[in-house]
Amino acid sequence: MVILPSLLMNLMKRWFDLLSRKINFYLLExxxxxxxxxxxxxxxxxxxxxxxxxxxASTLLLSNLLKLEYNKFIDTYPDIIVxxxxxxxxxxxxxxxxxxxxxxNGVSMAVGRIYGEYKFEKxxxxxxxxxxxxxxxxxxxxxxxxxKQNSLDKDSMxxxxxxxxxxxxxxxxxxxxxxxxxxxxxxxxxxKSFPTKDSLQNSQLILMPKETxxxxxxxxxxxxxxxxxxVTNKEEIAFIATKIESEFINAKVIVQEDIRHFYEHIYxxxxxxxxxxxxxSFFTFFIIIYDKMSGLNSTQKKEIxxxxxxxxxxxxxxxxxxxxxxxxxxxxxxxGIFLAYIYVFTLKAPLLKEIxxxxxxxxxxxxxxxxxxxxxxxxxxxxxxxxxxxxxIVPSWRVATLDADEVMR
Amino acid sequence: MIELKNISKLYxxxxxxxxxxxxxxxEGELIxxxxxxxxxKSTILSLISGILKPTEGEVIVDGKKISKLxxxxxxxxxxxxxxxxxxxxxxxxxxxxxxxxxxxxIPENLSKKQLQNYLESALSSLGxxxxxxxxxxxxxxxxxxxVAIARANVNNPKIILADEPTANLDAKLSLEFIxxxxxxxxxxxxxxxxxxxxxxFDLEFSDRVVEIEDGRVVLCS
Numbered sequence: 335m336v337i338l339p340s341l342l343m344n345l346m347k348r349w350f351d352l353l354s355r356k357i358n359f360y361l362l363e364x365x366x367x368x369x370x371x372x373x374x375x376x377x378x379x380x381x382x383x384x385x386x387x388x389x390x391a392s393t394l395l396l397s398n399l400l401k402l403e404y405n406k407f408i409d410t411y412p413d414i415i416v417x418x419x420x421x422x423x424x425x426x427x428x429x430x431x432x433x434x435x436x437x438x439n440g441v442s443m444a445v446g447r448i449y450g451e452y453k454f455e456k457x458x459x460x461x462x463x464x465x466x467x468x469x470x471x472x473x474x475x476x477x478x479x480x481x482k483q484n485s486l487d488k489d490s491m492x493x494x495x496x497x498x499x500x501x502x503x504x505x506x507x508x509x510x511x512x513x514x515x516x517x518x519x520x521x522x523x524x525x526k527s528f529p530t531k532d533s534l535q536n537s538q539l540i541l542m543p544k545e546t547x548x549x550x551x552x553x554x555x556x557x558x559x560x561x562x563x564x565v566t567n568k569e570e571i572a573f574i575a576t577k578i579e580s581e582f583i584n585a586k587v588i589v590q591e592d593i594r595h596f597y598e599h600i601y602x603x604x605x606x607x608x609x610x611x612x613x614x615s616f617f618t619f620f621i622i623i624y625d626k627m628s629g630l631n632s633t634q635k636k637e638i639x640x641x642x643x644x645x646x647x648x649x650x651x652x653x654x655x656x657x658x659x660x661x662x663x664x665x666x667x668x669x670g671i672f673l674a675y676i677y678v679f680t681l682k683a684p685l686l687k688e689i690x691x692x693x694x695x696x697x698x699x700x701x702x703x704x705x706x707x708x709x710x711x712x713x714x715x716x717x718x719x720x721x722x723x724x725x726x727i728v729p730s731w732r733v734a735t736l737d738a739d740e741v742m743r
Numbered sequence: 744m745i746e747l748k749n750i751s752k753l754y755x756x757x758x759x760x761x762x763x764x765x766x767x768x769x770e771g772e773l774i775x776x777x778x779x780x781x782x783x784k785s786t787i788l789s790l791i792s793g794i795l796k797p798t799e800g801e802v803i804v805d806g807k808k809i810s811k812l813x814x815x816x817x818x819x820x821x822x823x824x825x826x827x828x829x830x831x832x833x834x835x836x837x838x839x840x841x842x843x844x845x846x847x848x849i850p851e852n853l854s855k856k857q858l859q860n861y862l863e864s865a866l867s868s869l870g871x872x873x874x875x876x877x878x879x880x881x882x883x884x885x886x887x888x889x890v891a892i893a894r895a896n897v898n899n900p901k902i903i904l905a906d907e908p909t910a911n912l913d914a915k916l917s918l919e920f921i922x923x924x925x926x927x928x929x930x931x932x933x934x935x936x937x938x939x940x941x942x943x944f945d946l947e948f949s950d951r952v953v954e955i956e957d958g959r960v961v962l963c964s
Contacts, residue, residue, distance in 0.1 A: 358849070358850070358852045359852075360845075360848075360849045360852065360858075361849055361850070361852075364842075364849060367837075367838060367842070371837045636833070637835060640829075640833045640835075641846065642794070642818065643792065643794055643821070643827055643829075643833075644821070644822070644827065644846055644847040644894070645818050645819070645821040645822025645823070645825070645847050645850065645898075646818060646822075646847075646849070646850055647814070647815050647818040647819070647850060648814060648815070648818075649815075650818075650849070650850040735814075737794060737795060737796075738794045739789045739794045739795045
């Protein structure tokens with residue numbers, strides 16, 4: 335047992351010895367000095383590469399984080415939502431049709447839901463109000479969990495911690511006065527606040543009894559926002575949706591997949607904005623690459639000729655350029671990634687987050703959990719480092735393979 | 744022993760640099776290659792160093808056919824056997840004296856101690872030891888010349904090739920250079936100097952003067 339660690343240590347020591355013999359540190363030093371000789375140009379390249387990596391990494395990290403969040407959020411949606419339209423406009427649904435919907439083969443549950451957005455003008459923020467009934471099952475596991483843990487009296491509500499904090503800031507510590515549809519106030523007491531586990535959607539959530547919410551929204555008895563259906567066999571969702579549309583006049587049927595597409599559409603639209611920035615950044619980067627690929631100046635060519643005349647092999651010249659490329663591109667890559675992580679996870683992506691989340695009010699402190707996205711790291715690495723290294727080596731290789739005499743002349 | 748056997752060199756633009764040259768240089772000899780600009784002197788140096796390959800003929804150094812070596816081995820041969828002093832020194836201006844001198848040894852990946860030993864030996868008697876940390880671009884012409892000599896000498900080469908070494912020096916510095924060459928000759932190195940500077944033509948310690956004209960040997964004294 336004692337032999338194994340010492341054997342491992344020995345092996346590691348030998349490996350490091352071998353590695354240090356393989357790396358020519360004098361060549362590395364020469365490469366570093368070569369970079370410093372053209373320090374302004376190389377610093378410019380380093381800055382552009384770092385900015386490019388930071389911008390791309392920040393956007394990809396944030397967008398992947400939000401995609402994950404959207405998917406989590408969409409998964410809480412019912413299989414089918416039935417809404418009502420009049421003259422192409424969404425209106426409330428009469429809860430009486432629940433029994434008819436339950437008669438359709440394959441529908442295992444149908445529940446009338448009351449929910450909606452409420453704008454709190456003073457704080458310029460939006461609350462997501464959801465009505466609950468202790469005798470009805472919700473397909474949203476988070477809401478169902480809260481319902482089981484808490485029983486609500488009439489005129490009381492459960493609010494997320496973020497909402498509670500916001501209300502407190504606006505001097506509503508124990509209650510909130512909702513403005514009803516007829517302009518009068520409805521006082522609702524805060525029964526409890528709940529943590530949202532960094533969920534973007536739930537951070538705006540307020541739960542209250544259905545009848546209280548009905549009063550705030552000015553709904554009549556049996557009037558609901560929509561009806562949520564649960565389908566036993568998920569393969570039948572599309573078929574059932576079509577059937578409802580044909581049987582119920584003016585019904586607007588939405589399946590979970592439609593919602594996913596809707597969010598992806600909004601998300602892609604915003605990504606398009608960044609696509610423009612990416613293109614501009616890549617354009618700048620490729621101008622640099624083109625400049626490097628287009629060849630060396632006469633001093634650089636002459637230097638290669640002199641080095642060859644002094645006994646440098648082609649591989650020595652190329653190794654020096656390889657080190658040069660590695661020093662600039664790897665350091666720009668890691669520095670860019672480091673800045674992106676600081677920007678997204680420490681500074682919480684100011685500006686960028688506002689563009690991606692503009693339908694969520696940003697007074698909510700959405701805490702982005704730190705994670706390492708290996709795909710993003712790999713994509714950015716292969717988009718930047720090898721391209722730059724190749725662009726550094728190729729022109730030198732062209733010159734180094736010529737006769738030193740020809741180069742010096 | 745350096746042998747040039749029936750050497751001809753035609754450049755890509757069809758310029759004839761050398762025609763049917765036969766020359767032999769013995770170990771420890773100091774040879775002056777004399778001739779006007781464009782006569783082919785520099786081409787002979789490039790052929791001996793393996794930088795150029797002849798169009799016809801062979802270059803043999805100590806029995807090895809240098810002209811047949813592929814680039815990789817020709818570089819190794821040059822690094823181990825040749826010290827080159829260029830007309831315009833060909834130093835890297837932004838590097839220090841020390842860094843310039845050690846350039847030929849970088850591919851060897853030697854230990855720091857070995858490098859220091861080589862450096863000390865190359866710097867000795869050249870009077871630039873106090874300038875070793877200075878950037879070459881801040882040195883005078885004479886000092887730059889000494890750095891170029893030290894660089895040519897750092898790998899203890901058997902053969903020193905100098906191409907118009909005094910072309911950019913005044914008379915005083917040219918004489919100093921000749922003194923350095925005299926010291927080098929005492930170390931039994933083969934020294935070949937391509938020049939049109941008359942200072943070299945009557946050197947009492949030179950072994951031979953070879954005159955080149957239009958790519959041919961016209962005089963070998």
